[in-house]
Amino acid sequence: MALTLEREAAPTVTRHRTFGQDLIAVAVIVVVAAAGYLLFPDNLALLTRLIAIALLVLSLDLVTGYCGVATLGHAALFGAGAYAAGIVSAHYGINDPLLMTLAGIVAGAVAGLICGVVILRAHGLPQLVLSIALIYLFHEFANKASSWTGGSDGLSGISADPLFGTFEFDLYGHTAYIYGVALLLITLVLLRILVRSPFGMLCRGIRQDPLRIRAMGASPKMALIKMYVISGAVAGVGGALTAISTQVVGLDSLSFTQSAEALVMLVLGGTGSLFGALVGTLIFMLFEDYVSAANPFHWLTLVGALLILVVLFAPKGIYGTAAAYLARRREART
C-alpha cells in the first residue's frame, strides 16, 4: 500500500522539483546578468553579443542536442534573422525594435524550414555536407544580393527607435543589454516548457530510436522539421538582437566559422540541456575575448585542445559533467 502511494506521489514531487529548478535558473541568470551589468559597464556590447550568440547556441541545441541532427550550418538561421531585422529597418523604415525582432523570428523560421527540408533528406556524412553547402549558399547569396544586404561591406543604416517609445538605444548599450536579457529569459522559459512537452519528448525519442517512433505511429520527419522551424525562430531572435544592438549586419553572421563556433560552444557546455548551451557560450566567449586579444593562433590551439579533452574525458560537456557529479553526490548522501 505504502509502495503504491509513493509511486503516485513521485511524479508530483519531480514536477515541483523541476519547477523549483526553473525558478532557481531564472534567478541565477538574472543575478549573473546584473553582475555583468555592474562589473563591466564598459563592456556591455560584448555582453549583448554574448546573449545573441547564446540564443544561437540554444537554437542549435534544439536540433543537435534534442533531435540528434549534426549540423555545421546553423548560422544560416541566425544570419537570416539578423538580415531580416536589418533590411526591415534600413530599407522599409520599420524601426520599432519589437517589430524588428518579429521580422527576425519570421525570417529565422522560414530559413529553418528551408534548411530543415534540405538537411533532413540525408543522414550521417551527407547530412553534414548538406548543412555545410547550405551555409555557403546563404553566404554567397547574401554577398551577391548586395543591393539588399550591402554585400561584403555589411548592411548599415539600421537605427532602432526607442523601446516602447521611451527607452532609447544609447551609445553605451544599456537598453540593448537589458532588452537582450529580457529576450533570453522569455526564450529560455518558453523552451523549458517546450522540451518538457510531449512534443519535446517525441524529439528525444527520435534521437534515440527513429524506427521505433515510426512504429508507434508518429512521423519523425515532420516532428524534426517542426523542431527546425522553432529552432530557426530562436536563432532569428538572436540575429535580430545583434542587428538592433550593433546597428550593422556583416557577412560573418552567415559564415561557416560562426556555425562551427556555435557547435563548439554547445559541446563545451553540454548537448541536450539548455543550461549547458548557456554555460558553454559564456565560457567560450569570455575566454575568446581575453586570449584572442593576445594572439588569435594561441586561441585556436587552446580551443582545439579543449575540444579534444572534452570529447575524451567529459563527453557530456562541462555543465553535464558537473550536473552528473552533483546528482551522484546527492544520491550518495540520501
Add this chain to the structure above:
Amino acid sequence: MQTVLSIAVDALAYGMVLFVISIGLSVTMGLMRVVNLAHGAFAMIGGYIASYAARDLGLGYGAAVLLAVVGTVIISIPIERLLYRRIYGAPELTQVLMTIGITFCIIGIANYVFGPTLKTIPLPGALQSSVDLGFRTIGTHRIFAIVCGLIVALALWYTIEKTSFGVKLRASVDNPAMAAALGVRTEVVYAVSFAVAVGLAAFGGVVGAELLPVEPYYALRYMVTFLVVVSVGGAGSISGALLACLILGCIDTTGRYLMPEYGEFFFYLAVIAIVCVFPRGFAGRMK
C-alpha cells in the same frame, strides 16, 4: 571552343589535385567510418614541411616531396594511436568535434612554429616552363599534377584490386568482424591505410600547392571541399572519388571562368542537388 578547352584543362588539373588529397580521406572514411575533418590539416603539414625543406634547407623538389610525405606520416602516427583510436565507431558528432579540435590545434601550432605567412614551394626549372598545347599554353606543373593524379589512381586501383593487401582491405571494409575472424589483422590494415591516406594527403598538398596555396587557414578553407568530394563520390570508392573530383572541378572552374562574380554559389548549389539525388554518393553502396 578555345574557352571550353581551356576550362577542360584547368578543371582536369584542379580535379586531379583534389583527387590526390581526398582519395585518402575517402578510403579511411569507407574503411574506419571516421568523419575526419583533420585531413586537410595533414595536407597542410605536408605543404609546410616541403616549403621548409626546399626554401630553408635548400633541398631539391623531389627530396622535399619525399621529406614532406615521410614527415607527415611520422607526425600522424602518434595522433592516430592516441586520438583516432578512441573515436572509431563513436557517433558522428563526437568524431566531427574531435577532428575539428585536432585541426584547430594543428593550425595554431603550425602558425606558432612557421609564422602566419603564405608558404611557397619553389618549383624546379623543369616544372616552371610552359607547354604549348596548340590552343593555349599551360604550365608544366599542371601537367605534372595531372600525371601525378593518374599515377596515384592507377597505383591505388592496382593495390586494392590485385594485391593480397587489397583483398584484406576490401574484406575489412565490407565486414570487419568477419574479416578479423578469418585471420585478417584489421588493426594493421587500419594503421597502414591511415598512414597511406595521410601520406597521400601530404603528397597532394605539396603537388597542388600552386593551385591550393599553402597558408595558415588552408586546413579550414579546403576542409569543406575535401569532405564534399568524398560525400559526392561515395566513401571508400576510387572511381566514385575520381568522378566526383572531375565533375566538381569542372563545375568550380566553369563557374570561375564564366561567372566569377558569383563565387562558389553554383558549386554549392550543385553539391546540394547531387547529394539530394544520390544520398550515398555516385558509387555508394546501399546498406
